Amino acid sequence: MPHKKPHKRVGVADLGTNTFHLVVREFWNEKEWVTLAKDRQFVHLGETGVGEIGPAAFDRGIHALKDFAYALKSFRARDYKIIGTAALRRAKNRDEFVKAAKEASGLDIEIISGDKEGSYIYQGVRQSLDIENRCVLVMDIGGGSVEFIIGRGRDILWVESLPLGSSLTYNRFHRSEPISPKEQQEYRNYINQQLAGFYKEAAGHQIDCLIGASGSYDTLVEIECGQAQRPVRYPSNQLDLQKLLHQTKSLASMNLEERMEVPGMSQKRAALMVVATILIEEVIHKLDIKEVYQSEFALKEGVLLQLYKKAFSRDLQGK
DSSP states (O other): OOSSOOOEEEEEEEEOSSEEEEEEEEESSSSOEEEEEEEEEEOOTTTTOTTSOOHHHHHHHHHHHHHHHHHHHHTTOOEEEEEEOHHHHHOTTHHHHHHHHHHHHOOOEEEOOHHHHHHHHHHHHTTTSOOTTOEEEEEEEOSSOEEEEEEETTEEEEEEEESOOHHHHHHHHOOSSSOOHHHHHHHHHHHHHHTHHHHHHHTTSOOOEEEEOSHHHHHHHHHHHHHHOOOOOSSEEEEOHHHHHHHHHHHHTSOHHHHHTSTTOOTTTTTTHHHHHHHHHHHHHHHTOOOEEEESOSHHHHHHHHHHHHHHHHHHTTO
16 A cells, blocks of 8 residues: 555446446555455346346345445545446336435436446556557446447547346346257357447457456456466456367356356356357457457446546646
8 A cells, every 4th residue: 555645535336237336445646546445246136137127126226325325435435426337227117216226325326328338448447458559349248238349548449338238148048057059049149130230340440359347257267267276367367268268168068056166156147157158259259359358447447547537636626
């Protein structure tokens, strides 16, 4: 921890389809900071589909936000954002949830567009990997959507959010245990239909690596390390491409109980890892990707940096 007077304390809550995350950080400058608090709660807003938040998930979400409000107050985070993504963008009862959250916790939820989500994700990834001279594809697999961002250095060249989230596709295509060949083919056809415009755009760029930012990629790193005893690095890791592709086929051949026994497997993500890895595999093959990285940083880190910069600018102006 730097031995200097703390400068700014900021917080962010990322309200995802599967998981609600909270992070509170203290910044000295853009590159020097310490994490004061982290919380992760598996709320599963999309357990009954992304069209509506079910009663049980509704209650879990409100309870999580009450916990988050307490943490933000306890750590005196003056500047913070509560960000709603795919599940809240689509849920027909989202206004009821936002209102109930405000009444119960005092927190205002900002529901952002897929493009805005992609921008935050990219700014987070740039903090974990040096991509200044590379054209990269950033892919964030959420529960309700997947953000695809093509960028070079500071510049976002293209961004799109598509309904390929792991909860969404699991409920629709992974109906058997293990997933059947017919279900796999239906799912792959759906992926390529959804990604037709993306593939056309990607052909116009010389993408030289894929950077994954999500719990699915985190789990892939843990599986690889669990089997090979390779140390997990922070805040990014390079994945062994051939092992990743082999893992896709291996996971697809297992039922849920078998997947849960895989060393390094997240028990909360075991059900969703088949659809997630099939999607990754399709993108790797279609774009002839040669390098794959996992970034610990994504939306939350992009928002935190923006909040710090905003607070710093405000103080410079004496506001």
